[in-house]
Amino acid sequence: MDERAPRDPIIGRNAEIERLSTLVADESGGGRVLLLSGAAGTGKSTLLDDAARCAEAAGNRVLRATGRESERDLAFAGLHQLLRPVLREAVDLPDRQRLALLGAFGFVSDAPDPLLTGVAVLTLLSQVAERAPLVVVLDDAQWIDSASASVLAFAARRLDADPVAVLAAVRDGDPGFDREFPTLTLGPLDDAASRRLLDLRSPGLAGRIRERVLDQAAGNPLALLELAQAAHAHPHADDHGPLPVGERLEGIYAARLAELPEAGRRALLLLAAADVEDPPDAVLALLPDADDKAWPAVEESRLVRRAGRHLRFRHPLIRSAVYHAAPFDARIEAHRALADALRDELDRRAWHLAAATLYPDADVSVALEQTAGRARRRGGYAAATKALARAAELRPGRDDSARLLADAAGLAVFTGDLSWVEELAGRARARTDDPAVLAAASLHVGRLAALTRQHATVFADLAAIADDLAATHPATALDALAAAAVLRFYSGEEFQRREIDRILPRLPAGPLRDWVRIVSDPFGGGRELAPRLPDLIAATRGRPGQMTALAIAAWVLDETPLAVRTFDEAVRSWRTAGPFPDGLGGVVALAYFEYGHWGQAREVCAQLAALPVAASLDHAVACAHAIDAMVAASQGDAAGARALADEALRLVDQLESRSVAVYAHRALAAAAMVGGDYEAAYEHARMVFDPNGDPAHYHASYPALPELAESAGRSGHRADAIEIVERSARTLARGGSLRLRALVHRSRALLAEPGHAEPGFVAALADPALERWPFERAQALLEYAEWLRRRRRIAEARPFLSAAYDTFRRLGARPWTERAQAELRAAGLDVDTPDPGVFAGLSPQQQQIVRLAARGLTNREIGEKLFLSPRTVSSHLYRSFPKLGVTARSQLRDLIEGTRTTARHRE
CATH class of the missing domain: 1.10.10.10 (Winged helix-like DNA-binding domain superfamily/Winged helix DNA-binding domain)
Incomplete structure (x- = not known):
């Protein structure tokens, strides 16, 4: 295999890789020893391989050995494997040491002397390390024979001055290599890392089966990959009980099961059928007593281990193998026994009854529906979705079953898993002709599909639902049109506004209809609704979904402080009631950015950008990258901004996601201006408007007017920019916000002849309310102060410069801070650097x-x-x-x- 070929990244082990890399790269001399400890499948071998490759790439010599259970009783087998590549160098050892080492390997007839053998190994490792630092890698060290382990531990403890590192991987709970050495324990991967690993290795795995793999693997990388492979092979596996494993693993564990007494097999099946959420004491009560003769054989099988009073499987895959190796009838009986034992645990009892129920049963279905309600109230949307989906399978009557599946699809929206929503919606449609249920199922798909790149198609579907149901089911129709309005905002397509305007008058009046008007046409009829927003928001407290929708409306209308306050409250509510809807994250980040909360903006972008690849929510991820790029450019990280913006543009169709395209080009324009390339800045700012000079996006384009004006004024495109600014001014005069009208004044000032610029600057700064957009106001202050200083009105310029400088410092807007600082000095004021002396010279x-x-x-x-x-x-x-x-x-x-x-x- 080509060693230069790219390898899959190691997911979720950054701290461990850092520690291993640091240990391997340490050239200070002196022995370094580290044990990697963890359960089977946690990635110990992968980390050792990575460390070995890094060591070899750095010019180190690497010696490796892997313990094998079959060689555990062969004295010095592990040592021979490790030292075989350097045995020729044993000729340089002192005679007694050379003979001791050769005797250990059976090359001479002398009986090995353990102490002398240890000294020989120490000397040999030291010799090898004289030419290049040496890294000794021992995998599965728990199976290395005791003679080799003792000698290697002896040598490792005495590598005081030699550039030798020893890395050994040992399995939890197994005796083996000396446990007194420093140990790095590998726990399970966290949820985010588990999802990234599945995205990388099983990108086609989605929906409920993906969630089951994640849940069952419990963060064990090997289990994740094995179960994902099995899931591909058994896509229609039962929803209850563990997923099956491959035939090879099942055969290995089934052979061990066959050797156990009947009571032992039944006990392990009960453990396998039990869920991690089942109360341990209730499960334990079903097992044989501790003195039962079955237990010695069970414990000797090494399938389970004791943890205090309780038993647990040594590996998630063992649980799967035990469960699926049992006859079907035995599994059913195990679930019934667990249901009887969990009468006081309503949710767990419902699930075990469902696992033991083969035919429709209204009572069990209702119990699961109630379980879903409790899970939803706790914020467990995935658990609630699974419960409703299973309740639908057991509900007599196709229409009732379809309703439950549609409701399940609605809950699955909050998991961000589009394929799961589509699957549930499809199953609902197949069971009913009820137009309301059919529409609800399609609506749920549309809400999440809006975050993909298929905006035109999804809009058409949602608008058709609203049109068809306006007369018979107006509430559902209005929900569909609200979702369509979101797509209108994402795409900026004018035809979609006209379609919304055609349908909207047929729907009932109320806050949701007003919301649709604001989002789809803020400068038409939407602006007049702004004074009502505070009262509407106050009336929705405690309902985070409605609060968030109204916060969006406030942001669209440039009621930014109200939007931020409402977002903050809604996010706190979502965190106690479930995950924040991913599709709203971009608006939240923009509101924080415009309000000067840049750290919060970047945190929201990071969360949104971490959506799993399998979800295919490209628009949502691209939006996060584009907004993050805007912040990065404002902070002076031009390279980072360009990388983020380019990735955002790669992820979307710029005609389908005009809002993202505008944010990305604004970021690229700002990044170009940071570097002083005003021609490139103008090219990107010009793309925010169409060839006729109209905005490319009806809402996102207008805040870019000052960027267009400044870059045009510095690159010789003044006439074109003036025409665009004046076209925009005519539109905004009819329905634009105070903020946007101020940006028009500022843009006119930047494009005016020097002697005529002052009225524009004064108008742009006239209203103190503009302080609600601190970055934009500070930019206007600086630009006006620069104009004043050039007219030699230095005393007038100084307070504007000081105010702008303080804001830029607070925000961390480095290029603007430096520009304001230079102007202050030119105005005769001595200004200290933001971080005196410490960061001088750092980029x-x-x-x-x-x-x-x-x-x-x-x-x-x-x-x-x-x-x-x-x-x-x-x-x-x-x-x-x-x-x-x-x-x-x-x-x-x-x-x-x-x-x-x-x-x-x-x-």
């Missing part, structure tokens, strides 16, 4: 890296946040340390805190 990217490292993030975690490789992050830190006057990563936190303290004292 903006290096400053970001240092701050993240000070917070304790590893190189890989920093790289993920900043879209850099870990090696690049390491290189930046290496170059930054001398400039900061530190020698260790641990000193960065004190340095940052000291800087903040100094800044507070000075202020």
Whole structure:
């Protein structure tokens, strides 16, 4: 195999990789020993392989051995495997040591002396390390024979001055290599890492089967991959009980089961049928007593281990194999026994009854429906969806079953899994002709499909639902048109506004109809609804979905402080009641950005960008990247902004997602201006408007007017920009917000002849309410102050410059801070740097890296946040340390805190 071929990344082990890389790269001399401990399948071998490759790439010598259960009783078998590549160098050992080592391997007839053999191994490793640092890698060290393990541990404890690192992987609960050495324990992957691993290795796995794999694997990487493979082979596996495993693994464990007494097999089946949510004491009560003769054989089988009073399977795959190796009737009986034992646990009892029910049963179906309601109230949307879907299968009557499936699809929307929503909706449609249920199922699909790139198709489907049901089911029709209005906002398509205008008058009046008007046509009839928003929001407190919808309306109408306050309250409510709807994250991030809460904006973007690849919600991810790019450019990270914006444009069709395209081009224009390339900045800002000068997007384009004006004024495109600004001014004069009218005034000032610019600047700054958009106001203050200083009105310019500088500093807008600082000095004011002395000489990217490292993030975690490789992050830190006057990563936190303290004292 080509060693240079790209390899799949290791998911969810950034801290572990960092520690191994640091240990392997340490060239200070002295032995370094680390044990990797974890359950089977947690990725110990993968990490060792990665460390070995890194070591070899750095020029280190690597010696490897892997323990084998079949060689566990062969003395020195592991040592021979490890040292075989360097045995020729044993000729240079002192005679007694050479003979002891050769005797251990049976090359000479002398009986091995353990102490002398250990010394020989120590000397040989030291010799090998003289030419290049040495890394010893021992995999499955719990199976390395005891003689080899003892000798290697003896040598490892005495590598005091030699550049030798020893990495050994051992399995939890197994004796083996000396456990006194420093140990790094590999736990299960967290949920986000598990999902990324499945996205990478099984991208086609989606819907409920994907959630079952994630749930059953419990973060074990091997189990994730094995169960995903089995899920592909058994796509219609039962919803209850563990998923099946492959025939090979099932055969291995079934052979062990066959050796157990009947009572032992029944006990293990009960354990396998039980869920992790089942109360352990209730399950334990069903098992044989502790002194039952079945237990010794069960424990010797090594299928389970005791944890206090309770038993658990040694690996998630064992549970699957035990369950599916049992006869079908035995599995049914196990679930019935568990249901009887869990009479006080209504949710768990309902699930076990469902697992034991083969035919429609209204009582069991109702119990599951009630379980779904309780799960939804706790915020468990995936659990609630599964319960409703199973309730639908057991509900007599096709129409009732279809209703439950449609309701399940509605809950699945909040999981972000479009394929699951589509599957449930399709099953609902197949069971009924009821137009309301059919429409509801399609509506749920449309709400989530809106976050893909198929906006035109989804809009047509939703508009058709609204049109067809306007007379007979007006509430459902209005819901569908509201979802269509969201797509109108995403796409910016004018035809879609006209279609909404055609249908909307036929639907009942009320807040939702007003909302549709605001989102689809804010500068038409929507603007007049702004004064009613505070009262409408107050009336929806405690209902986060409605609060969020009204916060969106407030943001669209540039009632930004109200929008941010409402978003904050709604997000807190969502966090206690379930996941925040992914499709709303982009609007939340934009509101935070415009209001000056840039850190919160980037956090929201990071959460949205982490949506699983399998969900195919490209528009949502692209929106997050585009908005994140806008923040990054404003902070001075031009390279990062370009990378994010380019990725956003790659993910979407720019005609289907005009809003994302506008945000991305605004970010690219800002990034170009940071670098002083005003021609490129103008090209990107010009793409925010169509060839005729009209906005490419009816809402997203107008805030870009000042960027267009400044870049045009500095690149010779003044006439074209003036025409666009005036076209926009005529539109906004009829329904534009205070903010947008101020941006028009500012743009006119930037494009005016120098002697005629002042009225525009004064108008742009006239209303104190414009402070609600701090970055835009600070930009206007700076631009006016620059104009004043050039007219030699320096005393008038100084207060504007100071106010702008303070805002830019607070926001972290580095390019603007530097520009304001230069103007202040030109105006005769002495201004200190934001972080006096400490960050001088560091690039903006290096400053970001240092701050993240000070917070304790590893190189890989920093790289993920900043879209850099870990090696690049390491290189930046290496170059930054001398400039900061530190020698260790641990000193960065004190340095940052000291800087903040100094800044507070000075202020």
